[in-house]
Amino acid sequence: MPSSDSRTADVNHDTVGESCSAAELAVRRYVPNSLRPDQWAAIADFTVDIALRLNPSHPKRAIESMRTLSQFIHWARTQGLPLDVELIFDPDTVEGYIAGGCPHLAASSRATRRAYLRSYGRQVTTTAPWPPSIRPLRQDYAVVPYTDAEVARLLEVAASQRTTTQRRHLQALLALGLGAGLFPKESWAVTTNDLMEKHGVLCLKVPGDRSRVVPILPPHDDTLRAIWRDDPGSTLLGYVAPEWDRSRLSNLLGKSEFPPGTPVIKLHRLRATWFLHHMRNLVPLNELSKVAGVSTAKTFGHLMRYLPDLPEAEVFALMTRR
Missing domain, CATH: 1.10.443.10 (Intergrase catalytic core)
Structure with missing residues (x-):
């Protein structure tokens, strides 16, 4: 049974040499378990390119970014968006994903994912209209049992x-x-x-x-x-x-x-x-x-x-x- 959201395989068809950093190797070898092979193949090159542009400094950071990016970019594709950095990493697209694309996440996890995606968007886009601040996703903490x-x-x-x-x-x-x-x-x-x-x-x-x-x-x-x-x-x-x-x-x-x-x-x-x-x-x-x-x-x-x-x-x- 898998212990993480990735498995190692040569699916990106990149030549990974010894000159690659450990973080870059983690990016290039990452394959999400949450997507079917055909779904991943459709976005793999685009996702890897974005992740490398973020310049991850550690393999753990690289895997975290690939997990977040792969799920987000796949969702964007299901919404009919082309693999265009400015369109996918637009504030409205990110907000749409957080609102309806990851319902299995708790509010605190969605807040973390939103923060990552907003940070990524600011780093990889040049024209997307990123606002300076947003309303916090998580309000005052309260213990509310299920009915x-x-x-x-x-x-x-x-x-x-x-x-x-x-x-x-x-x-x-x-x-x-x-x-x-x-x-x-x-x-x-x-x-x-x-x-x-x-x-x-x-x-x-x-x-x-x-x-x-x-x-x-x-x-x-x-x-x-x-x-x-x-x-x-x-x-x-x-x-x-x-x-x-x-x-x-x-x-x-x-x-x-x-x-x-x-x-x-x-x-x-x-x-x-x-x-x-x-x-x-x-x-x-x-x-x-x-x-x-x-x-x-x-x-x-x-x-x-x-x-x-x-x-x-x-x-x-x-x-x-x-």
Whole structure:
């Protein structure tokens, strides 16, 4: 299973000599997994030329730029644009791509991609009307859990993916967020070896600085149990991302299909939804904080507005128990 959004092949038909820098080699040898060979062939030379004009200083930077450029330029082609630098790297084209061409990206990732493309546009164009500043894509941060209807829709979309790999990626991602409440970075590291049975339920032993044991919320335990059975020893996501990859979620979901109206997947919202479920079920906050790996009440404060009001008599009964 691929660990990044590229594979090495001589598809650009360039003669790569020993005089090439490591960054240039990375550009010339890059092939995106997110595109079919015929799609890549149609834009490869143009994309490589743009990437080399950006003068990447390091192979990692080169790969990041090629990933961003290949997806953006392919999208521009699907919109009927010719391979013209001034037309493709026009502010309106970039804004159109960010608004509708990468719905699988979280707002923060779209903001990063927009910043890259705007920087690229300023470097490679001479007449495109780049404005000096834009409205920030990401507004004040807020923890907003998914509604029950949104969760149901996400699970439905995950189950309807066309390939086994796509289903594995999306269902496991939802299970780790909605079923275990993992921090975003934790989802990439856990493996089937971290699953265990304890007190009659499936649990996940989370490694790292916030090591803890998390009971898996049904029905997501069935998803993780099936992965444990069918692919022992693997990462639960079925995907290994490079340490330096800044677009892990984008690369993981790059081939997934999201029908119109599908909620955008944001890992912090999956975790917030898990939190809220347990708060609604009156799990003691002290114990919930231990299982969640937090030491402050900040998240609880964000989510209190989403808790239902209890009948007054029930509240009074709880508060007068001995």
